[in-house]
Amino acid sequence: MDTSLAQRIELVKGDITSLAVDAIVNAANTSLLGGGGVDGRIHRVAGPELLAECRTLGGCPTGSAKITRGYRLPARHVIHAVGPVYRDGRSGEPELLAGCYRTALKLAVENGCRSIAFPAISCGVYGYPLEEAARIAFHEVIEFLRADTRIERVLFVLYDDQAFGTYQKLYSELVTSKKEGLP
Ligand code: AR6
Numbered sequence: 167m168d169t170s171l172a173q174r175i176e177l178v179k180g181d182i183t184s185l186a187v188d189a190i191v192n193a194a195n196t197s198l199l200g201g202g203g204v205d206g207r208i209h210r211v212a213g214p215e216l217l218a219e220c221r222t223l224g225g226c227p228t229g230s231a232k233i234t235r236g237y238r239l240p241a242r243h244v245i246h247a248v249g250p251v252y253r254d255g256r257s258g259e260p261e262l263l264a265g266c267y268r269t270a271l272k273l274a275v276e277n278g279c280r281s282i283a284f285p286a287i288s289c290g291v292y293g294y295p296l297e298e299a300a301r302i303a304f305h306e307v308i309e310f311l312r313a314d315t316r317i318e319r320v321l322f323v324l325y326d327d328q329a330f331g332t333y334q335k336l337y338s339e340l341v342t343s344k345k346e347g348l349p
Contacts, residue, residue, distance in 0.1 A: 186240035193290065197225055228250050231270045252295070259294065283323050286324060
């Protein structure tokens with residue numbers, strides 16, 4: 167088992183806004199001005215100061231992310247990532263989704279964050295099939311953690327049993343089944 171990865175990646179079931187981590191990631195849209203789903207919840211809990219800071223950012227392209235403070239959230243920062251709307255899986259969605267995870271992790275490191283929590287970006291109203299998206303999420307996080315030790319904990323936060331089950335299955339396949347010492 168790859169102990170270091172298994173110790174650094176955790177699955178959590180519940181509401182991402184309850185977590186006292188250095189950064190939570192938002193599944194935002196290109197305006198960065200709020201919406202439904204996890205985005206709506208984050209803005210509600212963080213308070214109007216979050217929207218005020220988001221207004222200064224000038225939006226964000228799909229596949230990228232921008233960082234703000236967390237205001238009334240227990241998390242210190244919010245990293246607003248813009249996932250792709252899923253069409254057919256062959257319209258650049260995988261690379262754009264991977265870009266969200268990579269940019270969020272890079273921003274976290276640049277801002278001194280050691281713990282970061284991700285929701286299942288694009289898997290709600292944007293329609294990305296959960297298992298396909300989760301494979302991309304695990305792949306990008308594992309690659310990043312192997313190359314950079316500054317992030318100590320990555321939490322994947324799943325809102326319902328079905329999503330949690332899918333992530334658990336992939337966790338055993340991609341994280342805990344790896345043999346120690348293999349590349
Ligand atoms: N904590 C963790 N996960 C959550 C929470 C929560 N509080 N609430 C929902 N989820 P979605 P998207 C899960 O639709 O598909 C917004 O309007 C949810 O079950 O929030 O990237 C934005 O403004 C799902 O698995 O994001 C954009 O316009 C996952 O979070 C658009 O939706 C993502 O679902 C983005 O769509």
